[in-house]
Amino acid sequence: MLEIEDLNISIGAHQIVSLEHLSIPAGRRLGLVGESGSGKTMTAMSIIGLLPREAVVTGSIKFSGVEMVNRPERELSNFRGSEIGTIFQDPLRALNPTMRVGKQVGEALRLHNTVPNKGVKQRTVELLDQVQLPDSAALARRYPHQLSGGQQQRVLIAMAIACNPKLLIADEPTTALDVTVQKEILELLARLSAERGMAVLFVSHDLGVIQSISDHVAVLYGGSLVETGPTDQIVGSPRHRYTEALINVNPGHPEDIAASLGKPLITIKGSVPPLGAFLSGCRFRGRCPHEVDTCATEPPITEMPDAHSFKCWNPVPTTISLAPGEAGLAKESP
Amino acid sequence: MFRVVVRAISSLLVSAFMGSIVVFLLLRMLKGDVATVILGQTATREALDALRDEMGLDAPLVQQYWNWISGVFRGDMGTSYAAEFDIAHEIWVRVPLTFTLAFASLILSALVALLVGTFSAIHAKDWRGTWVDILSQIGIAVPSFWLGLLMVTLFAVRLGWLPAGGYVPLTENFIDGVKSLTMPVMALAIPLSAVLVRYVRSGMLEVLDEDFIRTAQAKGLTLRRAAWRHGIRNASIPLVTVTILQLGSLLAGAVVIENVFTLPGLGRMLVVAVGGREALSVQSLTLVLMLMILTLNFLMDIAYGLLDPRIRDSGGSVPIA
Numbered sequence: 001m002l003e004i005e006d007l008n009i010s011i012g013a014h015q016i017v018s019l020e021h022l023s024i025p026a027g028r029r030l031g032l033v034g035e036s037g038s039g040k041t042m043t044a045m046s047i048i049g050l051l052p053r054e055a056v057v058t059g060s061i062k063f064s065g066v067e068m069v070n071r072p073e074r075e076l077s078n079f080r081g082s083e084i085g086t087i088f089q090d091p092l093r094a095l096n097p098t099m100r101v102g103k104q105v106g107e108a109l110r111l112h113n114t115v116p117n118k119g120v121k122q123r124t125v126e127l128l129d130q131v132q133l134p135d136s137a138a139l140a141r142r143y144p145h146q147l148s149g150g151q152q153q154r155v156l157i158a159m160a161i162a163c164n165p166k167l168l169i170a171d172e173p174t175t176a177l178d179v180t181v182q183k184e185i186l187e188l189l190a191r192l193s194a195e196r197g198m199a200v201l202f203v204s205h206d207l208g209v210i211q212s213i214s215d216h217v218a219v220l221y222g223g224s225l226v227e228t229g230p231t232d233q234i235v236g237s238p239r240h241r242y243t244e245a246l247i248n249v250n251p252g253h254p255e256d257i258a259a260s261l262g263k264p265l266i267t268i269k270g271s272v273p274p275l276g277a278f279l280s281g282c283r284f285r286g287r288c289p290h291e292v293d294t295c296a297t298e299p300p301i302t303e304m305p306d307a308h309s310f311k312c313w314n315p316v317p318t319t320i321s322l323a324p325g326e327a328g329l330a331k332e333s334p
Numbered sequence: 335m336f337r338v339v340v341r342a343i344s345s346l347l348v349s350a351f352m353g354s355i356v357v358f359l360l361l362r363m364l365k366g367d368v369a370t371v372i373l374g375q376t377a378t379r380e381a382l383d384a385l386r387d388e389m390g391l392d393a394p395l396v397q398q399y400w401n402w403i404s405g406v407f408r409g410d411m412g413t414s415y416a417a418e419f420d421i422a423h424e425i426w427v428r429v430p431l432t433f434t435l436a437f438a439s440l441i442l443s444a445l446v447a448l449l450v451g452t453f454s455a456i457h458a459k460d461w462r463g464t465w466v467d468i469l470s471q472i473g474i475a476v477p478s479f480w481l482g483l484l485m486v487t488l489f490a491v492r493l494g495w496l497p498a499g500g501y502v503p504l505t506e507n508f509i510d511g512v513k514s515l516t517m518p519v520m521a522l523a524i525p526l527s528a529v530l531v532r533y534v535r536s537g538m539l540e541v542l543d544e545d546f547i548r549t550a551q552a553k554g555l556t557l558r559r560a561a562w563r564h565g566i567r568n569a570s571i572p573l574v575t576v577t578i579l580q581l582g583s584l585l586a587g588a589v590v591i592e593n594v595f596t597l598p599g600l601g602r603m604l605v606v607a608v609g610g611r612e613a614l615s616v617q618s619l620t621l622v623l624m625l626m627i628l629t630l631n632f633l634m635d636i637a638y639g640l641l642d643p644r645i646r647d648s649g650g651s652v653p654i655a
Contacts, residue, residue, distance in 0.1 A: 050551055053459075073556050081554030088552075093545040098567045098642055107563075111554045143643040159553060 001026040001199060002047065002167060007059040007069075009042050009223075011052065017042050017223040019059075020301065026166065029193055029200040031210030031231070033246070034220035037272045040203045043220065044169050047201070048084055049076040064166070082112040085160030089172040091152035095144035101155045102128070102140025108162040127158040131188060150181035154188070161192060167199045168192075174209060186213050207246050211235055216307075219243045222272065222283035229308030239302070239315040242284045282313065290314050337649035338639035346632045353624045354406075358399050361617050367391060368613045372415055385415075389614070402617070411618040414607075421615050424603060425622050431501060432599035433626060436588050438519045440630065443527035444577055448570055450527070451534025455569075456561050458539060466531065473528025478587050482521035482594040489517060499596035518595045522587050526580060533576045538569040571642050578634045581627045600626075 002024040009017040017039040024030050034040045045051050047061055047068060061068040063079065080086070088094040096104060106124045109115055115123045121140075128136035131154040144152055153173060160168055170189060174182040190213050193200045204210050210217055211231055218228040219242065227240040238244045245268045270287040279285045281296040288295070294313045303309045364371055369385040386392055390401055405411055411421040454466035490498035497514050504511035541547065542561060550560035589601030596602070600619060607615035639646045 048552060050548060077551070077554045077556050079554075080552050086549075086552035088545060088549060090545060094549045096546040096550070096564045096568070097644060098571075099564070107550075107555075108553045143647075145644050146647070156549070159549075 001064055002201075003060070003062045004043075004047075005060045005062075007043070007046065007061060008057070009039070009046055009051065010056050011054050015223065016055075017046070019043065019223075019225050022218055022225060022228070024167065024199050024201060027193075027197045027199055028216060029190070029202060029214040031202045031204065031214030031217045032220060033204060033207050033210045033217060035205055035272050038220040039223035040205075040220050041171055042223075044171055044201055044203045047167075047169060048080050048086060049073065050080075050086075078112075081108050081160075081165075082114075082163040083165055084167045084169060085163070085165035086169045087153070087156045087160045087171065087173045090176045091149060091156050092144060094156055095152060097144055099143075100141055101144060101147065105140070105155065105159045105162060108159050112163045114163045123162075124158075127162055128155070130161075130192070131155070131158045133158075148181075149177050150184065153177060153181075153185055157185075157188065157192070161196070161198070164196065165198060167201065169201045169203070171203045172205070173202075175204070175206070182209070189213060207235070207250055219246065222278050224283050224311070226284065226312070227308075227310035229304070229310075230306055233306060233308050237316070237318050239304070239308075239310040239318065240284075240312045241288050241290050241314065241316065243310070244316050245288075282311070335639055335646050338646055339636065341649060342632050342635035345635070346628050349628050349631075350625060353628070354403060354621055355399070357617060357620045357624060358402060359395075361613055362395065362398075371613050372611050374611065406618065406621065412614050414610075414612055414615055416610050416612065421618055424615075425600065425618060428598060428600045428603055429622065429626075430503070431597060432588055432592070432601060432623075433629075434504070435515065435518055435522065435591070435597070435599065436584055436626065436630065438515065439522035439526060439588075440577065440581075440584060442519060443523040443530055444570075444573060446523065446527040447530030447534045447573065448566060451531045452538050452561055452566060452569065454531070454535045455538035455542060455565075456558055458535070466535070470528040470531045473524055473531075476525060476528075478521045478525050479590050479594050481524060482517065482591055485517045485521060486594075499594075501595075501597045501599075514597075518591050518597060521591050521594070522584065525587075526584060529580065530573060530576060534569055534573055537572045538565055541565045541569045544568070567641060571638065574634050574637050574641065578631055581630050581634075585623055585627055 004019055004022040007017060007019040007022075008015060022030075022043075032040045032043065042051065042055070046055075046057055047063065049068060049071065051057065057069050059069060063084065066079075068076065068079070095101065102121070102124050105127055106120045109120050109123055110117065124140055125136045128140060133139050133151060133154050139147070139151070144155070147155065157173075168189075173189070174185050177185060186209065189200060189202075192198065200213070202210060202214050207217075214231055216229065217231050217234040219226050219234070219240065221242045227234060227238065227243045234243060235247060238247055248266050249268055268287060269289075273279075273286070279296070280298075281294075282288070282299050285291055285295045292314045299311045299313045301309055301311050302315070361368060361371075367386070368389065368391055369382045370377070373381055373385060390398060393401070402411075406422075409422050409426075411425070413420055414424075450466055450470075454463045457463040457466075486498050489496045496517055501514050502510040504515075538561065542557070542565060547557070547560050547564060550564045551557060555563065588599070589604055591597075592599040592601035593605055600623060604616065604619045604623070606612075607619060
């Protein structure tokens with residue numbers, strides 16, 4: 001349903017995103033994970049054309065066969081909110097502080113003529129019910145600052161799903177929320193996606209969060225896709241050294257806290273280089289503990305079964321038989 | 335909202351009281367005393383003593399203040415020294431004109447500033463934004479009395495569409511009243527809106543960067559429609575703050591404009607009173623003009639509450655943004 005090919009996003013002389021291929025079939029929940037500055041939000045926003053004015057986009061993003069790249073704003077806005085819903089990181093800031101929340105939800109319905117004007121109010125309340133907001137009729141008349149963070153995010157979700165979109169883009173939707181609320185929101189998103197057969201592009205820096213909601217994961221580093229595949233494979237047997245590092249730095253689930261206490265927290269050494277300061281070849285070079293000489297040249301994409309693929313010269317060894325030529329490299333790794 | 339109103343009223347009362355003391359003391363701090371001011375340096379000692387006695391200037395300051403302010407409450411501000419008219423009555427009949435003039439200019443310029451400022455923020459990066467910039471720069475530079483004279487030459491003398499001066503009360507003949515106020519209001523509103531446009535523009539540019547504008551776009555609004563539907567109300571909150579700061583110069587402008595268009599308002603009375611060294615009239619007129627500013631200020635405080643539900647909930651405290 002969504003096919004991204006050779007997507008390049010640059011601002012000025014700096015290339016921010018460079019993606020060879022990424023696709024989201026209908027109903028799939030894809031997690032896009034990466035550190036801040038990895039270009040994950042840019043990638044997600046390029047789908048609906050909501051990038052900074054200065055950004056230059058080349059390549060192709062096809063949504064249901066329609067090319068979205070460099071489409072005029074007026075035409076894109078027919079897709080936004082109707083075919084593609086979006087929720088954002090900071091729910092309080094994402095809502096208009098001077099408009100009642102019900103009206104903000106209803107606006108999406110009116111814009112795309114989803115229901116006749118007379119039915120907007122009733123449908124708004126139904127939507128608020130569906131995102132499990134209590135006392136929805138009264139809540140619709142309140143202003144954003146009168147709601148809790150979790151309630152605000154539910155309002156945004158109601159707004160995003162109002163017109164039954166085929167794809168929901170969720171850009172760090174739980175990052176600003178308490179851990180307990182996070183879990184509820186994730187469950188709600190998973191349920192809505194399953195009920196409606198709605199595909200979700202879930203953007204987060206938190207692999208743990210991604211793991212709990214997505215069936216597939218794409219790992220971004222420095223604007224480049226380093227590994228993608230089914231969630232259990234990515235988490236269970238990652239191949240790319242960056243993915244491996246990301247999994248290692250995750251302190252673990254709350255139930256593991258007792259076990260993790262006293263152990264030092266693992267970090268990835270260094271930080272994401274500033275724009276334009278990446279070394280040639282693999283972008284993780286310089287921070288990677290398993291660097292080999294060939295890393296200075298662009299690593300090839302290695303395809304594995306189950307649509308699992310990665311881009312690494314010296315991948316994490318695996319017991320599964322590998323493509324010819326790769327096993328040798330795997331042995332060299334410490 | 336109730337708390338917002340209560341807060342605005344109490345602030346109005348406190349400011350009015352403090353202001354009245356300042357107005358009263360300022361006149362006592364003049365060189366010589368009020369009697370000398372009225373009669374001039376050449377007056378004889380007997381004449382000065384007689385006037386001091388008549389005006390109660392020998393009494394302690396507190397007593398004098400009390401005499402004056404209690405008179406104001408009773409509607410008695412004394413009589414003019416030279417012209418022998420009742421000051422309170424004279425002020426009372428002139429208040430509606432000056433207030434209408436100031437209020438209409440205020441509302442008009444705020445509306446124009448909102449529309450033009452939003453337009454220029456949306457088109458900040460193309461030639462339309464630049465044009466608004468140039469025009470507002472000119473508008474700020476043009477003094478309102480000169481603008482008034484230009485308009486008289488064009489609309490009254492050349493085209494004969496509007497009267498060159500004079501005033502017909504709106505309650506007497508609405509159409510003629512509006513005609514007589516059109517040019518004075520324009521002369522006041524154009525420079526004021528030129529100032530306000532710049533604030534709306536920069537405020538709107540900030541609002542357009544807000545996340546909720548992006549949400550509106552993600553919902554399916556174009557940036558332009560998102561600015562009109564979601565931006566205006568949010569951008570008008572800082573506009574209220576700036577407008578409050580402009581109230582003083584607005585009233586000062588009204589005084590000048592009334593003289594340009596020979597409107598029988600407080601401004602004309604003030605100029606005549608100052609020219610005639612009518613200390614009592616000046617004192618009470620200043621008080622009334624100050625009360626007028628405070629009233630407009632009060633209305634703006636209420637506007638905050640109407641515009642922003644967060645201010646309503648916090649009982650009227652305006653966040654310093």
